[in-house]
Amino acid sequence: MKVSVIGVGNMGSIFAEKLSEKAEKVLLVEKVPEKLARFKREPFEIVDIETAKLSDYIVLAVKPQDASSILEKLKGYSGVLISIVAGLKISTIEEYGILKVARVMPNVGVRVKEGVLAVSYSEKVRSEEKEGVKSLLESLGLVVEIEEKHFPAITALTGSGPAFVFVMTEAFLDAALKMGLSFEVARDLVYKLFEGSARLLFETKEHPAVWKHRVTSPAGTTIEGIVAMEKSAVRGGIIESLLASHRKALELEGK
Numbered sequence: 001m002k003v004s005v006i007g008v009g010n011m012g013s014i015f016a017e018k019l020s021e022k023a024e025k026v027l028l029v030e031k032v033p034e035k036l037a038r039f040k041r042e043p044f045e046i047v048d049i050e051t052a053k054l055s056d057y058i059v060l061a062v063k064p065q066d067a068s069s070i071l072e073k074l075k076g077y078s079g080v081l082i083s084i085v086a087g088l089k090i091s092t093i094e095e096y097g098i099l100k101v102a103r104v105m106p107n108v109g110v111r112v113k114e115g116v117l118a119v120s121y122s123e124k125v126r127s128e129e130k131e132g133v134k135s136l137l138e139s140l141g142l143v144v145e146i147e148e149k150h151f152p153a154i155t156a157l158t159g160s161g162p163a164f165v166f167v168m169t170e171a172f173l174d175a176a177l178k179m180g181l182s183f184e185v186a187r188d189l190v191y192k193l194f195e196g197s198a199r200l201l202f203e204t205k206e207h208p209a210v211w212k213h214r215v216t217s218p219a220g221t222t223i224e225g226i227v228a229m230e231k232s233a234v235r236g237g238i239i240e241s242l243l244a245s246h247r248k249a250l251e252l253e254g255k
């Protein structure tokens with residue numbers, strides 16, 4: 001099985017690495033030669049778009065503004081195009097005569113195989129091809145099939161989401177420094193705090209309010225912090241951030 005990746009940047013380079021565990025050949029198309037330096041080895045091959053068209057699957061991983069010129073060159077491609085481009089609708093890709101499309105919204109968790117990958121398919125993708133796409137993507141994280149209409153929401157929630165979690169993590173580290181801890185001591189504690197809290201929710205499936213209640217003792221330390229959080233409207237700020245991202249994702253789709 002041959003897979004190509006077009007655009008070997010932040011996301012494309014991670015896809016290339018992980019997909020190389022599944023595919024016998026990974027063909028790479030990239031504008032910036034320096035980004036290809038670490039791929040000059042088997043099973044990678046640096047090619048042009050015409051050669052990429054001979055592969056069973058192509059991952060399109062360029063910025064939204066660069067997509068149309070590439071789609072023009074991919075016109076009539078008969079394999080499955082796996083597009084991770086934010087805001088690029090399946091119907092737009094079909095206009096280029098590319099009829100087998102898997103639209104995917106991943107996130108940076110793919111770097112450690114803990115990504116979230118939402119996927120929708122065009123009508124012409126056969127069930128065995130869907131299985132093929134799923135098997136490739138499962139080397140990157142959790143794969144969930146969704147209706148295409150939910151892509152703008154998923155883009156904000158789990159595509160952009162890691163950046164919001166990183167900002168919150170950074171705020172915890174700033175507080176730790178203010179309280180006199182070194183970055184090195186605080187870092188491991190805080191990263192484990194986020195991982196442990198997320199795993200607790202994931203495994204118990206309980207609502208976060210239940211666990212918040214279990215942590216918060218009457219007249220204790222936690223409630224002091226919770227009151228301060230509510231006074232600073234932290235919750236509203238987070239909701240507004242996600243809604244701003246959602247608006248932009250809708251705008252990219254021309255809505």
Ligand SMILES: NC(=O)C1=CN([C@@H]2O[C@H](COP(=O)(O)OP(=O)(O)OC[C@H]3O[C@@H](n4cnc5c(N)ncnc54)[C@H](OP(=O)(O)O)[C@@H]3O)[C@@H](O)[C@H]2O)C=CC1
Nearest residue numbers: 007008009010011029030031061062063064066085086106
């Ligand atoms: N980063 C993320 O966390 C996520 C990104 N995405 C989506 O993934 C896509 C890629 O994002 P990201 O990896 O961050 O972007 P990057 O800019 O890091 O990577 C895109 C790469 O494609 C190259 N490129 C542009 N045009 C061409 C071309 N014609 N032929 C070959 N290579 C080309 C770019 O070169 P140059 O820099 O010179 O333009 C760049 O190296 C975007 O559409 C984004 O919406 C989706 C979910 C999460």
Ligand SMILES: O=C(O)[C@@H]1CCC=N1
Nearest residue numbers: 086155156159160161
């Ligand atoms: O910021 C962006 O537009 C892309 C899409 C989701 C994450 N990064």
